[in-house]
Amino acid sequence: MNNFAKKLKNEREKKKNLDPKWTQGYVAQLIGVARPTYTAYENGTKQPPMETVNKIANLFAISTDYLYGKTNNPTPTTRKDDLLNLATSISRAFHDFDALPEDEKQFLFEELPETVKWKLEEFRKHKARILEQGRKNHN
Numbered sequence: 001m002n003n004f005a006k007k008l009k010n011e012r013e014k015k016k017n018l019d020p021k022w023t024q025g026y027v028a029q030l031i032g033v034a035r036p037t038y039t040a041y042e043n044g045t046k047q048p049p050m051e052t053v054n055k056i057a058n059l060f061a062i063s064t065d066y067l068y069g070k071t072n073n074p075t076p077t078t079r080k081d082d083l084l085n086l087a088t089s090i091s092r093a094f095h096d097f098d099a100l101p102e103d104e105k106q107f108l109f110e111e112l113p114e115t116v117k118w119k120l121e122e123f124r125k126h127k128a129r130i131l132e133q134g135r136k137n138h139n
Helices: 003-018 022-031 033-044 050-060 078-095 102-138
Strands: none
Touching: 003 033, 003 078, 022 033, 022 050, 050 102
């Protein structure tokens, strides 16, 4: 069994220990595949397409990097890290704003509001997925 399969099965089993409805068939239905296909994912005999991997990660509120063994931290932190990096960059830019060339000042005025809106919307979507997953787990 490969790393992906082990982590996938472990995540489902954790859910199943809290709520017996989290069978392979139930998860298969939630991600839109047949039960035998999902079973093959857990057994490591079949690798899901990236679209399905993303559905699995969203369903379990974990990162795809965790599923693939690139990190031991299951919590998806990329968006949070991106937001923190953006905030740091903004802070640095405005700290030295007067020293910036005019074209960079203009760029900040034009692009910053949309970038912040986009990052905030991404964060809200991620937060909503986690909250929805929490509600599903309690029902």
